[in-house]
Amino acid sequence: MSFKKITESDSNYDNLELKSSIDLLKIINNEDQSVALNVKNEIESINTLINKLVDQLNNGGRLFYIGSGTSGRLGVVDASECPPTFGVKSNLVNGIIAGGDKAIRNSIENAEDDELKGWCDLQKHNINKSDFVIGIAASGTTPYVLGAIKNCFQNEIPTGCITCNPGSPLSKICQYPVVVEVGPEVITGSSRMKAGTAQKLVLNMISTTAMILIGKVEGNKMVDMQLTNKKLSKRAVNIVMEKLNVGQEKANNLLKKYNSVRLAIKHGNSWKIFFLKKGLKILRYHFF
Numbered sequence: 001m002s003f004k005k006i007t008e009s010d011s012n013y014d015n016l017e018l019k020s021s022i023d024l025l026k027i028i029n030n031e032d033q034s035v036a037l038n039v040k041n042e043i044e045s046i047n048t049l050i051n052k053l054v055d056q057l058n059n060g061g062r063l064f065y066i067g068s069g070t071s072g073r074l075g076v077v078d079a080s081e082c083p084p085t086f087g088v089k090s091n092l093v094n095g096i097i098a099g100g101d102k103a104i105r106n107s108i109e110n111a112e113d114d115e116l117k118g119w120c121d122l123q124k125h126n127i128n129k130s131d132f133v134i135g136i137a138a139s140g141t142t143p144y145v146l147g148a149i150k151n152c153f154q155n156e157i158p159t160g161c162i163t164c165n166p167g168s169p170l171s172k173i174c175q176y177p178v179v180v181e182v183g184p185e186v187i188t189g190s191s192r193m194k195a196g197t198a199q200k201l202v203l204n205m206i207s208t209t210a211m212i213l214i215g216k217v218e219g220n221k222m223v224d225m226q227l228t229n230k231k232l233s234k235r236a237v238n239i240v241m242e243k244l245n246v247g248q249e250k251a252n253n254l255l256k257k258y259n260s261v262r263l264a265i266k267h268g269n270s271w272k273i274f275f276l277k278k279g280l281k282i283l284r285y286h287f288f
Contacts, residue, residue, distance in 0.1 A: 003165065003166070003167035003168060004165075004167075005139060005141070005165055005168075006164065006165050006166070006183060006184065007138050007164050007182075007184075007185070007189065007191050007195055008139070008188070008189050009184040010184060010188050011184050011185060011186055012183075012184055012186075013027055013186055016186070016187070027186055028186055028193070031183075031185075031186055031194055032197060034182070034183070034194075035180075035182055035194050035197045035198050035201065036201065038180050038181060038182050038198060039180050039198055039202060041180075041181075042178050042180050042202070045176070045177065046202060046205055046206065048176055049134075049160040049176035049206065050206060050209050050210055050213070052132065052158055052160075052175075053160070053206070053210050054210055054214060056130060056131065056132040056158065057092070057132075057210060057214050058214060059130055060130050061132055062091060062092055062093070062094060062125075062130075062131045062132070063079075063093045063094065063131070063132050063134070063207075064094045064095075064096060064122060064125070064127065064131060064132070064133045064134070065078065065093075065094065065095045065096065065134050065136055066096045066097075066121070066122065066133060066134070066135055066136065066144075066145055066148050066149075067096075067097060067098070067135065067136035067137055067142070067144075067145055068097060068098035068099070068103070068111060068112035068137070068142050068144050068145065069098070069103075069107070069112060069192075070138070070191065070192040070195075070196045070199075071136040071137050071138060071142075071145075071162075071191075071196075071199060072095070072096070072097030072098055072103065072136065073097060073103075073104055074136065074196060074200050075095040075096070075097065075134075075136050075203065076095030076096075076097055076104055077095070077200075078093070078095065078200075078203040078204070078206075078207050079093040079094050079095035079207075080095065081207075082207055082211065083226060084226045084228055084232070085211075085225055086211045086216040086217075086222065086224055086225065087216065087222075087224030087225055087260075088211070088216065088224075091125075093207060094125060096118075096121050096122065096125075098111040098112045098114070098117065098118070098142075098144040098145075099111030100121075111144065112142050112143065112144045112145075113143050114143065114144055114147075115143040115144065115146060115147035116147055117144055117147070118146075118147045118148030118149075118151075119147055119148045119150075119151035119152075121148070122148055122151075122152070127155075127157060128157065129155070129156050129157055131157055131158075132157075132158050132159070132160070133148065133149065133152050133157055133158070134159070134160045134162065134206070135148060135159065135160070135161040135162075135163075135170055135174065136161070136162045136199055136203075137161070137162075137168075137170055138163060138164045138165070138195035138196070139163070139165055139168065139191070140163035140168020140170035140171055140179075141165075141168060141169055142170070146169055146173070149161065149170065149173055149174060150173060153175075158175055158176070159173075159175055159176065160174055160175065160177065160178065161174040161176075161177050161178065162178050162198075162199050162202050162203070163177070163178070163179055164179070164180055164181060164182050164191070164194075164195040164198060165179070165181075166179050166181055178202055180195075180198040180202065182194040182195055182197075182198050218262070218265075221239050221243075221261070222239075223239070223261045223262040223265065224260070224261070224262055225261065227259065227260075227261075233255070236255055236261045236264075237251045237252055237255065238251075239261050239265075240254055240261060240264050240268065243265045244265060244268040244269065246268065251264070254268050
């Protein structure tokens with residue numbers, strides 16, 4: 001392999017088992033502080049990826065994250081949060097992990113080493129040219145992810161990646177690579193640490209920015225969120241109260257009727273406009 005796996009480089013720290021808990025926490029925190037700055041260096045690459053992704057979504061496409069281990073789990077987490085947060089269909093943003101759903105909780109032996117399985121898993125979702133696939137792999141060498149991305153390229157499906165090793169095979173075969181170089185981990189090779197944090201930050205940026213750009217946020221509010229629990233229902237009431245300048249009872253009634261923050265605001269505004277126009281007519285009749 002011609003490139004250096006920085007994610008496997010020896011830690012800058014040694015004799016960890018001899019250090020106190022407070023010293024270990026300070027070391028980990030100190031290393032973590034560099035991650036956001038490393039992500040900042042890749043904002044232009046992330047932006048380029050997002051622009052293509054939004055084009056695909058606006059033309060009926062879907063987003064697929066594919067990865068193994070920590071990387072795969074992070075993709076599943078980000079995908080699973082999009083429906084309740086932005087009210088999108090459950091198949092718009094998809095997280096695929098080597099070994100299937102069982103691998104979310106338990107490590108599946110050798111699942112990441114199957115170069116053919118990633119593409120097979122994508123095909124189960126009828127993957128096509130209108131979709132967008134992001135391979136997530138800290139090392140940039142995971143066979144499961146590489147095989148999936150190679151087949152996407154051969155089938156003219158646009159691809160991106162999130163990796164932490166410059167010059168990796170994954171970054172070279174993707175059209176829209178994002179490479180966040182985080183350096184050696186505190187525990188040598190434990191890419192669930194800084195590399196995982198970097199991947200999560202980038203995933204947040206991708207999904208959040210894409211959802212805003214396709215119209216799932218108004219102002220700074222989640223107007224399409226699903227009202228699936230008391231916390232979200234309370235948040236919805238507060239949004240409607242603020243947007244329409246109405247009391248809690250009125251906001252509750254609108255949400256019960258329309259079961260949607262967006263529709264509650266829309267119809268609430270419609271009634272306000274109706275009564276405003278009616279009031280103006282009465283004023284004209286009275287004074288003129």
